[in-house]
Amino acid sequence: MSFNVSMELIVFRFAEIRLTYHESTKVGLSICIFAAKKRHMNSDIINKLQWRYACKKFDPSKKLSEEKLNMLKEVFNLTATSYGLQPLKMLVINNLDIQKQLVPISMDQEQVRDASHVLVLCREAGMTSEYIIEYFNRVEATRNTPRDILDPFQEFLLTSFAEKKPEDIKLWMEKQAYLALGNLLTACAIEEIDACPMEGFEPEKYDELLQLEEKGLRSVLVLPVGYRAEDDFFSGLKKVRRGVNEVIIEI
Amino acid sequence: MSFNVSMELIVFRFAEIRLTYHESTKVGLSICIFAAKKRHMNSDIINKLQWRYACKKFDPSKKLSEEKLNMLKEVFNLTATSYGLQPLKMLVINNLDIQKQLVPISMDQEQVRDASHVLVLCREAGMTSEYIIEYFNRVEATRNTPRDILDPFQEFLLTSFAEKKPEDIKLWMEKQAYLALGNLLTACAIEEIDACPMEGFEPEKYDELLQLEEKGLRSVLVLPVGYRAEDDFFSGLKKVRRGVNEVIIEI
Numbered sequence: 275m276s277f278n279v280s281m282e283l284i285v286f287r288f289a290e291i292r293l294t295y296h297e298s299t300k301v302g303l304s305i306c307i308f309a310a311k312k313r314h315m316n317s318d319i320i321n322k323l324q325w326r327y328a329c330k331k332f333d334p335s336k337k338l339s340e341e342k343l344n345m346l347k348e349v350f351n352l353t354a355t356s357y358g359l360q361p362l363k364m365l366v367i368n369n370l371d372i373q374k375q376l377v378p379i380s381m382d383q384e385q386v387r388d389a390s391h392v393l394v395l396c397r398e399a400g401m402t403s404e405y406i407i408e409y410f411n412r413v414e415a416t417r418n419t420p421r422d423i424l425d426p427f428q429e430f431l432l433t434s435f436a437e438k439k440p441e442d443i444k445l446w447m448e449k450q451a452y453l454a455l456g457n458l459l460t461a462c463a464i465e466e467i468d469a470c471p472m473e474g475f476e477p478e479k480y481d482e483l484l485q486l487e488e489k490g491l492r493s494v495l496v497l498p499v500g501y502r503a504e505d506d507f508f509s510g511l512k513k514v515r516r517g518v519n520e521v522i523i524e525i
Numbered sequence: 526m527s528f529n530v531s532m533e534l535i536v537f538r539f540a541e542i543r544l545t546y547h548e549s550t551k552v553g554l555s556i557c558i559f560a561a562k563k564r565h566m567n568s569d570i571i572n573k574l575q576w577r578y579a580c581k582k583f584d585p586s587k588k589l590s591e592e593k594l595n596m597l598k599e600v601f602n603l604t605a606t607s608y609g610l611q612p613l614k615m616l617v618i619n620n621l622d623i624q625k626q627l628v629p630i631s632m633d634q635e636q637v638r639d640a641s642h643v644l645v646l647c648r649e650a651g652m653t654s655e656y657i658i659e660y661f662n663r664v665e666a667t668r669n670t671p672r673d674i675l676d677p678f679q680e681f682l683l684t685s686f687a688e689k690k691p692e693d694i695k696l697w698m699e700k701q702a703y704l705a706l707g708n709l710l711t712a713c714a715i716e717e718i719d720a721c722p723m724e725g726f727e728p729e730k731y732d733e734l735l736q737l738e739e740k741g742l743r744s745v746l747v748l749p750v751g752y753r754a755e756d757d758f759f760s761g762l763k764k765v766r767r768g769v770n771e772v773i774i775e776i
Contacts, residue, residue, distance in 0.1 A: 319600065319712055319715060319716070320603070323599075323600060323603040326605070345570065345571065347773045348574075349570065349571070350772065350773070351766050351769045351772050352571070352574040352577075352764070352766065353707065354577070354707075354722055356724055360766065360767050360772065362772065363771075363773070363774060364772060364773055365774050365776055366774070366775045366776065368775070369776055372776060409765075412765055412767070413765050416763050416764075416765045417763050417765065448700065449699065449700055452700045452701070452704045453704070453706055453707040453710075453722075454707060455704055455707060456604065456704040456705060456706060456709075456711070457574075457707040457708075457710065457711050459605055459707070459708065460707070460708050460711040461570055464570060464715070471605055471704075473607055489774065511668055512667050512668050513603070514609055514660075514664050514667045515611065516611050516663070517602060518599060521601065521602050521611065521614050521615060522598045522601070522602070522614070523614060523615070523616050524616075524617045524619070525616055525617065525618045525619070525620055525623060
């Protein structure tokens with residue numbers, strides 16, 4: 275299906291018809307609204323990001339649809355990461371018993387209990403040679419890239435990671451989790467899914483409860499997702515920002 | 526303007542007219558396409574993220590419109606950050622002379638020269654008490670929040686940051702820059718702006734060339750933005766990903 279249909283063209287075609295058939299005015303108006311929407315798509319993203327806030331109280335009765343959840347999983351998988359290595363996995367928790375246990379190890383933030391789902395962004399425990407080689411095998415399988423092109427780059431990455439301190443690799447992976455969080459938050463905003471990005475939790479206790487060590491993972495960030503409670507006081511507050519004039523420097 | 530117009534309703538109205546006036550079939554088809562687009566909005570985000578890639582060759586003749594550029598500035602300003610502190614600024618470089626000088630300090634990646642604009646995500650040099658107090662003054666001014674509510678939280682943050690090592694504060698700020706990068710990359714994809722997220726550059730040399738120390742900033746990430754060259758070999762390659770089945774764990 276082509277997505278390149280010109281709204282202006284449709285309005286024009288419609289206008290021709292309208293000259294003949296006056297009954298169609300309402301449809302014409304509706305089409306004009308869609309044309310305007312297309313033209314103002316930019317401000318639509320801004321509107322969605324303005325609508326977004328760190329949800330403090332979720333409505334526990336409202337659950338994400340299967341479709342929305344699949345979209346978020348795919349968004350996570352499609353996140354850009356350094357070298358394309360994706361040193362991350364995402365836990366999707368939809369289990370009230372576990373969610374209740376997360377509250378005391380999340381600085382008592384009840385969002386982890388009341389949210390539809392709790393996403394836990396995790397990094398790999400470490401970056402092994404096997405992991406890097408597997409990545410290049412995947413590139414070869416997906417793109418049919420010849421080995422004489424892949425091998426020098428594989429060698430470069432193997433050497434490069436072998437020379438890095440484990441602590442630096444850990445930080446590099448954590449940063450990729452923040453990148454994924456940025457992607458997910460924006461996707462949530464566009465889909466009008468409420469979310470609350472959280473650094474304030476006890477990673478070691480999450481790792482233990484969710485048996486992350488056994489999975490070769492460590493928790494980095496927590497993102498409860500769902501729908502805001504109607505009485506969340508914070509949803510009505512004005513957004514506080516330094517402002518474009520202060521945070522942007524043009525050269 | 527209301528954005529809640531039901532496409533189904535429009536199609537229905539149109540269908541009524543079509544029964545009378547057969548000439549309008551083409552318009553009916555176009556409206557159906559828009560109805561389908563609305564229903565598949567989710568997969569539209571996925572399509573956009575699939576379309577996105579790390580642009581290896583920009584078309585230097587294609588520039589971002591003022592509207593798109595303003596959108597990106599606003600998107601950056603609206604990024605979620607830890608405690609809402611926004612310890613970041615973004616340089617927007619649109620200066621061929623400077624862009625040429627960036628190439629040798631960006632591992633010879635020519636995207637910084639050929640892109641329409643180069644965005645440099647910077648962190649604050651440090652987190653001072655004045656900065657934190659200014660943030661709470663901004664909350665008070667924006668939301669009219671009483672001081673007896675703000676003061677305990679202000680005190681908590683002042684103490685908390687005073688106890689942190691400067692190195693840890695630096696890392697915390699860098700992570701926020703990655704979050705902003707994730708937001709910007711997704712906004713770019715939705716608007717079909719090409720981009721190339723870059724960690725591979727020499728931050729100290731960027732800081733010197735762009736006089737960032739004088740601005741109280743340090744460079745963290747570079748993001749050339751613009752439009753892909755028609756002959757960018759990489760734009761045609763399949764995306765390599767571990768896949769949802771591997772990166773998602775459901776509990």
